[in-house]
Amino acid sequence: MTFSLRGKVLDIDLTAGKAREITIPEADYRAFLGGSGVAAKWFYDTGKMQCSPLAPEAPLFVMTGLLTGVNVPTACKASFCGRSPATGIWSESTVGGRWPSALRSCGFDGMIISGCSAEPVYLYLCEDKVELREAGYLWGKDVYATQEAIGEEVEDENLRVAAIGPAGERQVLIAGIIIDGHDARAAGRGGMGAVMGSKRLKAIAVSKGKKTPKPYDPDALARARREAVPRIREKTRGLTDYGTAGGVPVVEKLGDLPIRNWTGGSWTEGAARTSGQAIMENVGVGHYACYRCPIRCGKEVQVTKGPYAGTEAHGPEYETAAGFGAHLLNDDLHTIVSANDLCNRLGLDTMSTASVIAFAMELYEHGLIRAEDAGGLELNWGNGEAILVLVEQIGNREGIGEILSQGVRRAAAHFGPPAAEFAVETKGLEYAFHDPRAFTSMALVYATGNRGACHLEGLTYFSENRAFPPELMGLEPEYDPHGFQGKPLLAKTMQDYMGTFNALGLCKFLIRGHVTPGEVSDWVKACTGWAMDAPELLTAGERIFNLKRLINTGLGISRKDDMLPPRLLVHDRVEGAAGGSLPHLGKMLWEYYRLRGWSPEGIPTAERLEQLGLPNR
Amino acid sequence: MKTVQVKLYLNLRKYATPGMDNGQGPVSLKAGHTAKDLLAVLGIPPGEECTLVVNSRIAGKDLLLKDGDQVAVLPPVSGG
Numbered sequence: 001m002t003f004s005l006r007g008k009v010l011d012i013d014l015t016a017g018k019a020r021e022i023t024i025p026e027a028d029y030r031a032f033l034g035g036s037g038v039a040a041k042w043f044y045d046t047g048k049m050q051c052s053p054l055a056p057e058a059p060l061f062v063m064t065g066l067l068t069g070v071n072v073p074t075a076c077k078a079s080f081c082g083r084s085p086a087t088g089i090w091s092e093s094t095v096g097g098r099w100p101s102a103l104r105s106c107g108f109d110g111m112i113i114s115g116c117s118a119e120p121v122y123l124y125l126c127e128d129k130v131e132l133r134e135a136g137y138l139w140g141k142d143v144y145a146t147q148e149a150i151g152e153e154v155e156d157e158n159l160r161v162a163a164i165g166p167a168g169e170r171q172v173l174i175a176g177i178i179i180d181g182h183d184a185r186a187a188g189r190g191g192m193g194a195v196m197g198s199k200r201l202k203a204i205a206v207s208k209g210k211k212t213p214k215p216y217d218p219d220a221l222a223r224a225r226r227e228a229v230p231r232i233r234e235k236t237r238g239l240t241d242y243g244t245a246g247g248v249p250v251v252e253k254l255g256d257l258p259i260r261n262w263t264g265g266s267w268t269e270g271a272a273r274t275s276g277q278a279i280m281e282n283v284g285v286g287h288y289a290c291y292r293c294p295i296r297c298g299k300e301v302q303v304t305k306g307p308y309a310g311t312e313a314h315g316p317e318y319e320t321a322a323g324f325g326a327h328l329l330n331d332d333l334h335t336i337v338s339a340n341d342l343c344n345r346l347g348l349d350t351m352s353t354a355s356v357i358a359f360a361m362e363l364y365e366h367g368l369i370r371a372e373d374a375g376g377l378e379l380n381w382g383n384g385e386a387i388l389v390l391v392e393q394i395g396n397r398e399g400i401g402e403i404l405s406q407g408v409r410r411a412a413a414h415f416g417p418p419a420a421e422f423a424v425e426t427k428g429l430e431y432a433f434h435d436p437r438a439f440t441s442m443a444l445v446y447a448t449g450n451r452g453a454c455h456l457e458g459l460t461y462f463s464e465n466r467a468f469p470p471e472l473m474g475l476e477p478e479y480d481p482h483g484f485q486g487k488p489l490l491a492k493t494m495q496d497y498m499g500t501f502n503a504l505g506l507c508k509f510l511i512r513g514h515v516t517p518g519e520v521s522d523w524v525k526a527c528t529g530w531a532m533d534a535p536e537l538l539t540a541g542e543r544i545f546n547l548k549r550l551i552n553t554g555l556g557i558s559r560k561d562d563m564l565p566p567r568l569l570v571h572d573r574v575e576g577a578a579g580g581s582l583p584h585l586g587k588m589l590w591e592y593y594r595l596r597g598w599s600p601e602g603i604p605t606a607e608r609l610e611q612l613g614l615p616n617r
Numbered sequence: 618m619k620t621v622q623v624k625l626y627l628n629l630r631k632y633a634t635p636g637m638d639n640g641q642g643p644v645s646l647k648a649g650h651t652a653k654d655l656l657a658v659l660g661i662p663p664g665e666e667c668t669l670v671v672n673s674r675i676a677g678k679d680l681l682l683k684d685g686d687q688v689a690v691l692p693p694v695s696g697g
Contacts, residue, residue: 238627238695247695250626253670254694266673318696434696466666467693481675512693577670 015115034066036092037503039081053085054198056116063110065505069101074507076291084190087428091190096290102160107211142345147181163203165347168193174352184314188349216529232513244318246276255578256438261358265575274325306338316340322433323354335384346395355430427452443583444491450548468511482581488592496541559602619684
C-alpha cells in the first residue's frame with residue numbers, strides 16, 4: 001500500500017523572508033488524520049504554546065484536510081490553527097470555499113507560518129513557485145479589493161485568495177480570514193485574522209495547479225460516492241433551497257434562537273421576517289457551492305442598505321442572520337445583509353461581532369453605556385443604523401469600537417461590574433447561536449469546547465432533534481431536550497466524530513445527510529489505502545480532542561473554565577419552547593469527565609493519554 | 618371530534634391539506650387522536666423526521682391533542 005495523498009508542507013519564516021519544504025510523517029497522518037488534527041500535533045511538538053499569540057515567534061498553522069481536494073463529497077476545507085489572541089488557548093478556524101482545494105492542487109498540504117515581515121507582504125503560490133510579494137499597496141484595502149488587486153497583479157482570473165481586511169491589520173481580536181473575495185467563506189472564529197495581521201501577512205494567494213491528490217482506489221471511491229450523494233442531496237434539500245438561514249423560524253420555535261442577548265423567549269414574527277426564505281424572496285440573486293459539495297447551501301444576495309448598497313455579496317448564514325437579527329431584536333433583513341457584507345469586507349467574525357454589539361446594547365439599556373460614550377449613537381435594541389456604524393467602528397478600532405473590538409470578555413472588564421452579568425462567553429469565545437437551554441447536551445459541548453463556546457465541536461442539537469439520528473452513532477435514539485440523561489455520552493461521542501471532520505477537510509453538514517463513521521472510514525480507506533474502520537476513525541477523533549485539551553491544560557485550563565455564563569446557567573427563557581429549562585451542568589460534567597477518562601478537575605489522566613498514544617507531560 | 622391549529626414549516630409544507638393557507642390552518646381529529654395520529658392524517662410518513670411543538674412546548678408523538686391546540690410541525694432543527 002502507498003500513501004499517495006501526502007503533499008509538502010511549507011515552513012515559512014516571515015522575519016527572514018524564507019520558505020522551506022518539510023514532510024510530515026505518514027504516522028502523524030494516520031494518528032491525527034490531517035487538518036486541525038495534524039496542526040495540533042505539530043503545535044504541541046513545537047513547544048511554542050506559551051508564545052504570546054501576536055508575538056512574531058507564535059506559529060500560525062494553515063492545514064488542509066486529509067481528503068481536501070479529492071473527489072469526496074464536501075472535501076473542501078482548511079483550518080487556520082494556533083493560539084487565539086482572543087481566548088489565549090487553542091484555536092482552529094475552518095473554512096471551505098475553493099481556496100483550500102486550490103492550495104492542495106499546488107502540491108501543498110499546508111504551511112506553518114512564523115516570524116513577522118518588516119513590511120506588509122502577501123504569499124503567492126503557483127505549482128512549485130512560492131513567493132513573498134510586497135503588499136504595502138494592499139494594506140488598508142478591504143477583502144474584496146484585495147482579491148481583485150492581487151488577481152490583476154498575477155493576471156489570474158481564477159485566483160483564490162485568503163485575505164485579512166482592515167480588522168486583521170489592526171489586530172482586532174475578533175478578526176477572521178476571508179476566503180474567495182465576494183464569495184466570502186470565513187475562517188471567522190478565534191481572531192486568527194489578527195494573528196495574520198500581527199505578522200504583516202495580508203493574504204495567501206493561490207493559482208490552481210495540477211497536483212490534486214489522487215485516491216488510492218478510485219473505483220471504490222466512485223462506488224461510495226454514488227451511494228452517498230443522492231441521500232445527502234435528498235436530506236439537505238432545505239439547506240439547498242434556503243441556505244442555513246432557512247432554519248431561523250424552526251430554531252425560534254424550538255426555543256433555540258438567541259433573542260435580545262439571550263434574554264428573550266420567543267420572537268416568531270421577527271424570525272419569519274429575517275429567515276432564509278425572506279432573504280431569498282427579497283434580495284436573493286443566486287446560489288453558491290463550495291468545492292465538491294452536493295449541498296450548495298451558499299446564497300448570493302443584493303446589498304440594499306449601507307455604504308455598499310447596489311452591490312452583490314454572499315448571503316448571511318444562519319449564525320449571521322440570528323446574530324444580527326434576533327440577538328439584537330433587529331427584524332430588518334436589509335440591515336442583516338449589509339452587516340454581513342461589512343463584516344466580510346472588513347474581515348470580522350460575524351458571530352463575535354454580533355455578540356459584542358448585543359452586549360453593548362444591553363449595557364446601554366442598563367445605563368452602563370451612554371450615547372455620549374458611543375459618539376452620540378443611540379444603542380437601542382433593533383437600531384439598524386447604529387448596528388452598521390458599530391460594525392465599521394469595531395473593524396477599524398474607532399470610537400467605542402476600540403473597546404468592543406476586543407470581544408465580550410475584555411469589554412466587560414473594561415466597563416466593570418455588573419457588565420460581566422451580560423457577557424455571554426466561555427473561555428473568552430462568544431457563544432454560537434444555539435441555546436444550551438433548548439438542547440442541554442449543548443451545555444457540555446460549549447463548556448468543554450476546545451476553542452471555547454463553539455457549537456461545531458459537537459453539534460448535538462442535530463442529534464437531539466434527530467437531524468442526525470443518534471442511533472447512527474450507536475446511541476439512544478431519543479432524549480429529553482431539557483433533561484440530562486444520556487447527554488454526557490452523546491456529547492463525547494459527537495465531539496470525537498466531529499473532531500475528525502476538521503482533520504479530514506469535510507463539511508459537518510454531511511451529518512445532515514446521515515453520513516456515518518463507517519461511511520467516512522470507507523472514504524478514507526479508498527483514498528489512502530489504509531485499513532481504517534469506524535472504531536479507528538473515532539479513536540483518532542478522540543485522540544485529537546484530547547491533544548487539544550492537553551494543549552489547553554498546559555495553558556491553565558481546567559474544570560474551573562468548563563463553565564457556562566450566568567445568563568445561560570441560572571436564568572431561564574421564561575417563555576417559548578425552552579421556557580423554564582436550565583442545564584444541569586455540574587451533574588453532566590461529572591459523568592462526562594468519567595467517560596473521557598479525565599480527573600474530576602478536567603485533566604486527562606496518564607492512563608487515558610497512554611491508551612490514546614499521547615504524551616504525558 | 619376536535620380541531621387543532623396546525624402550522625407546517627419549510628419542506629413539510631408539502632403536506633398541507635386543502636383547507637390550509639401557506640401550510641397553516643385547522644385540522645379535524647377524532648376525540649382520542651394523538652400527535653402521531655395527526656401526522657398520519659396529514660399524510661406525513663413515519664420515516665419523515667419531524668418535531669412537534671404543541672402550545673409552545675416540544676411534545677412527544679403520544680401526546681393526546683386537545684381541541685384548540687396550536688401545533689407546529691417542524692423538520693429536524695436547521696441552522697449552521
